[in-house]
Amino acid sequence: MVARRLPFWPLLRVLHRALRIGLWAEMKPLLRDRLFPVKISATKEEHSSAAALFHMATGYWVSQAIYVAAKLGIADLLKDGPQSYVILAARTGADAPSLFRLMRALASVGVFSHVGEDCFALSRLAESLLTDAPASLRAMVITIGEIHYQACGNLLHSVQTGAPAFNNLFGTNLFDYLRQNAAAGEAFNQGMTDLSSLLAYALLIAYDFSGVSSIVDVGGGEGELLRKILELNPRMVGAVLDMPSTIEKVHQELNGKARIGPCSYIAGDFFDSVPEGADAYLLAGVIHDWDDDRAKTILRNCRRAMAEGGKVLVVDMVVPKNGAKSFSKLLDLNMLVMTGGRERTEAEFRTLLDASGYELTRIIPTLAPQSIIEAVPKSTRYA
Numbered sequence: 039m040v041a042r043r044l045p046f047w048p049l050l051r052v053l054h055r056a057l058r059i060g061l062w063a064e065m066k067p068l069l070r071d072r073l074f075p076v077k078i079s080a081t082k083e084e085h086s087s088a089a090a091l092f093h094m095a096t097g098y099w100v101s102q103a104i105y106v107a108a109k110l111g112i113a114d115l116l117k118d119g120p121q122s123y124v125i126l127a128a129r130t131g132a133d134a135p136s137l138f139r140l141m142r143a144l145a146s147v148g149v150f151s152h153v154g155e156d157c158f159a160l161s162r163l164a165e166s167l168l169t170d171a172p173a174s175l176r177a178m179v180i181t182i183g184e185i186h187y188q189a190c191g192n193l194l195h196s197v198q199t200g201a202p203a204f205n206n207l208f209g210t211n212l213f214d215y216l217r218q219n220a221a222a223g224e225a226f227n228q229g230m231t232d233l234s235s236l237l238a239y240a241l242l243i244a245y246d247f248s249g250v251s252s253i254v255d256v257g258g259g260e261g262e263l264l265r266k267i268l269e270l271n272p273r274m275v276g277a278v279l280d281m282p283s284t285i286e287k288v289h290q291e292l293n294g295k296a297r298i299g300p301c302s303y304i305a306g307d308f309f310d311s312v313p314e315g316a317d318a319y320l321l322a323g324v325i326h327d328w329d330d331d332r333a334k335t336i337l338r339n340c341r342r343a344m345a346e347g348g349k350v351l352v353v354d355m356v357v358p359k360n361g362a363k364s365f366s367k368l369l370d371l372n373m374l375v376m377t378g379g380r381e382r383t384e385a386e387f388r389t390l391l392d393a394s395g396y397e398l399t400r401i402i403p404t405l406a407p408q409s410i411i412e413a414v415p416k417s418t419r420y421a
């Protein structure tokens with residue numbers, strides 16, 4: 039277990055409010071199982087053998103097998119107990135002998151359990167593939183197994199040209215593709231929404247929002263992250279800005295309303311402008327989608343729109359020094375192929391923020407892999 043120092047007051051405030059409004063039941067298992075990083079140990083020899091390299095090179099066998107199980111909804115069919123592969127095949131329309139081989143392979147790596155000769159059951163890992171599990175990974179695994187997997191299969195193109203493999207493969211950029219392909223758009227948005235509760239709790243524990251009275255979640259998707267922040271900070275009002283296709287879906291779910299309680303949902307393009315007058319602009323998983331020029335446009339639009347004394351809160355991973363192991367270095371490749379974006383080091387964030395008219399004030403690590411990079415407009419800091 040990696041020990042990290044947590045700021046005491048935000049933690050206490052969040053836990054107290056979560057208990058009071060009944061959110062604690064959802065929060066507790068997520069904090070215990072998902073946010074606290076677990077150390078996976080292996081000896082140096084195991085890591086450096088040819089077998090280890092072969093294991094890495096065949097990693098997509100496992101990732102695609104998990105994807106197929108997620109797509110077929112196998113975990114949901116095992117919710118009430120073990121089932122034979124013949125029944126699973128009949129209920130998913132799959133070829134029974136091939137489904138047996140899929141399930142046997144997944145059970146061999148701990149995803150599902152093999153029970154008796156021909157039955158399979160949920161394992162702890164497979165529980166995350168349940169559609170209704172808190173912070174379910176099912177939709178995220180589907181989006182990874184479909185569009186991310188195909189783009190990554192074209193990684194060579196990105197490394198040779200510097201351009202996103204996604205565009206080369208699909209003939210358009212990621213967000214236009216998601217807009218034009220309803221099923222892909224839904225899986226992507228649902229995947230982001232499912233992970234938002236986890237991220238929200240990590241942010242709420244790490245950051246004291248008590249001084250913020252209004253906030254805009256720029257590129258906030260379907261709004262789950264902001265809803266959680268507002269639930270635990272009842273004096274704050276907020277707005278989610280996202281593309282019209284995403285916001286229209288939220289409006290439909292709200293029976294045509296554009297606002298519910300303290301949260302409004304606004305359709306727009308963050309390259310043109312963002313809603314004015316808030317004192318915090320949250321950019322969670324947004325800046326890493328873009329190259330420096332596009333990222334500067336978004337940051338400058340936030341700067342222009344913010345109230346006096348406002349700030350931006352960029353939520354992204356911070357790439358550690360060369361040589362250090364970090365998931366951010368692999369995610370960086372994913373951004374290269376998907377959008378032409380990038381993960382950034384602290385120095386790169388400083389330079390980007392400086393060029394966009396900000397001074398980086400703090401980098402606050404959270405229990406999640408992302409940090410909060412707080413920055414204020416340069417002129418107001420010295421005014």
Ligand SMILES: C[S@@+](CC[C@H](N)C(=O)[O-])C[C@H]1O[C@@H](n2cnc3c(N)ncnc32)[C@H](O)[C@@H]1O
Pocket residue numbers: 213230231234256257258259260263279280281284306307308309321322323324327
């Ligand atoms: C990687 S997702 C992050 C979603 C959310 N912030 C979260 O953490 O779950 C990026 C978001 O940016 C939105 N987006 C992309 N281009 C946009 C644009 N030009 N204007 C507004 N939103 C945009 C996408 O629809 C998507 O919801």
